[in-house]
Amino acid sequence: MNPRCSCCDERFEREPGYYTGALYVSYAYYTALIVSCFVIMEVVLDWDLVYFLSVLISLIIVLTPPVFRLARLSWINFFISYDAHKPTHCPE
Numbered sequence: 001m002n003p004r005c006s007c008c009d010e011r012f013e014r015e016p017g018y019y020t021g022a023l024y025v026s027y028a029y030y031t032a033l034i035v036s037c038f039v040i041m042e043v044v045l046d047w048d049l050v051y052f053l054s055v056l057i058s059l060i061i062v063l064t065p066p067v068f069r070l071a072r073l074s075w076i077n078f079f080i081s082y083d084a085h086k087p088t089h090c091p092e
Contacts (some may be wrong), residue, residue, distance in 0.1 A: 029070065040056065
């Protein structure tokens with residue numbers, strides 16, 4: 001892998017531990033998921049707690065890879081500012 005993009009000069013390699021902050025973003029996403037599921041399943045639908053927990057745990061297991069990617073993407077977007085005038089693709 002190249003250390004920098006040949007077109008826009010963006011550095012690909014981050015310092016060690018850079019994405020540790022994405023854990024906090026992931027925590028926020030999971031908190032929002034759990035609270036919204038609780039409101040929908042427990043308050044609105046009036047489901048049993050055991051059924052609610054089984055659905056919630058399976059939902060968390062299924063959504064772990066997308067939330068992992070989304071948290072990293074959100075974290076890097078806090079620090080990388082995009083320029084509309086940078087080329088979007090390199091001429092070949």
